[in-house]
Amino acid sequence: MRIDLHTHSRLSDGTSTPQELMSAAVETDLDVVAITDHDTTAGWRSLRPADVPLGLTVVGGAEFSCVARTEDTPVSVHLLGLLFDPDNAALAAARTRLRASRIERAQLMVARFAADGARMSWDEVAADAGDAVVGRPHIARALVRVGWATGIDDAFTRYLGQGSRYWVAKTQLDVIEAIGSIRAAGGVSVFAHPRARRRGSIVADDVIVDMAAAGLGGVEVDHVDHDEVDRTQLRILAADLGLITTGSSDFHGSNKTVPMGACTTPPESYQAIVTAASGAEPISGTHP
Ligand code: AMP
Numbered sequence: 401m402r403i404d405l406h407t408h409s410r411l412s413d414g415t416s417t418p419q420e421l422m423s424a425a426v427e428t429d430l431d432v433v434a435i436t437d438h439d440t441t442a443g444w445r446s447l448r449p450a451d452v453p454l455g456l457t458v459v460g461g462a463e464f465s466c467v468a469r470t471e472d473t474p475v476s477v478h479l480l481g482l483l484f485d486p487d488n489a490a491l492a493a494a495r496t497r498l499r500a501s502r503i504e505r506a507q508l509m510v511a512r513f514a515a516d517g518a519r520m521s522w523d524e525v526a527a528d529a530g531d532a533v534v535g536r537p538h539i540a541r542a543l544v545r546v547g548w549a550t551g552i553d554d555a556f557t558r559y560l561g562q563g564s565r566y567w568v569a570k571t572q573l574d575v576i577e578a579i580g581s582i583r584a585a586g587g588v589s590v591f592a593h594p595r596a597r598r599r600g601s602i603v604a605d606d607v608i609v610d611m612a613a614a615g616l617g618g619v620e621v622d623h624v625d626h627d628e629v630d631r632t633q634l635r636i637l638a639a640d641l642g643l644i645t646t647g648s649s650d651f652h653g654s655n656k657t658v659p660m661g662a663c664t665t666p667p668e669s670y671q672a673i674v675t676a677a678s679g680a681e682p683i684s685g686t687h688p
């Protein structure tokens with residue numbers, strides 16, 4: 401069984417429609433793919449078995465923007481929620497809040513670029529995003545269009561990181577509270593790419609200990625942003641804390657270079673997640 405438990409569609413900052421995402425999953429011989437868009441369930445919540453290719457199973461989820469309040473500076477972290485109830489009111493309200501803040505923040509960032517002479521406008525970025533949850537990759541695309549960057553990665557390196565004068569903060573959920581909310585909605589939480597240093601600061605292991613005590617379900621171990629040392633250390637920590645270990649591509653279509661299925665989740669980890677979850681069922685495809 402090949403299982404990829406973290407991908408993005410064009411309902412957030414990926415470039416594939418959910419249908420294209422599922423086709424790509426079939427093409428790369430996946431049996432299970434999770435659709436985990438940032439702060440939204442719009443990509444998977446309306447999927448029925450007849451929409452999913454036969455032989456493929458879709459796991460519904462989302463990647464929540466969170467903050468870990470450590471003893472020194474707060475650290476931005478990403479928390480996957482898998483198989484939670486998409487209609488759970490508290491969690492839905494949290495997603496709505498996160499999305500509203502993303503729009504305000506993107507508007508401010510675009511205004512700063514425009515003030516410095518970049519020929520871009522919020523209307524144009526919003527049109528590119530369409531009904532997607534807007535993220536920095538949409539602004540990166542605009543920077544490429546106006547010639548300020550040679551590619552999305554270049555746009556992030558030059559203008560979109562936290563140290564940049566164009567960077568604006570957005571609302572984030574307290575990660576301990578988010579773990580509780582996902583659990584209350586019947587879902588399983590997984591700490592996404594905990595050692596991904598290239599995205600910014602990472603948390604110390606004691607934060608993961610606190611997250612486990614709050615009900616964290618698993619940690620993403622196999623991820624392109626983790627080296628072999630990270631993976632080994634995370635596996636040991638997960639075993640100590642009784643956490644499930646997962647792997648994924650964190651696929652973003654052509655907004656990133658990583659192919660779907662680049663890293664995968666062991667079947668026993670997937671089974672443990674399905675067993676622990678009660679908010680939603682995986683969707684097994686019936687479309688011939
Ligand atoms: P945001 O959610 O708006 O803060 O944007 C963060 C998203 O941008 C993350 O989910 C990443 O997928 C994406 N991202 C971060 N760094 C890069 C990069 N260097 N190249 C492409 N995408 C990136």
Ligand code: ZN
Nearest residue numbers: 408413438652
């Ligand atoms: Zn993303």
Ligand code: FE
Nearest residue numbers: 463478592593
């Ligand atoms: Fe992430």
Ligand code: FE
Nearest residue numbers: 406408463650
């Ligand atoms: Fe992601």
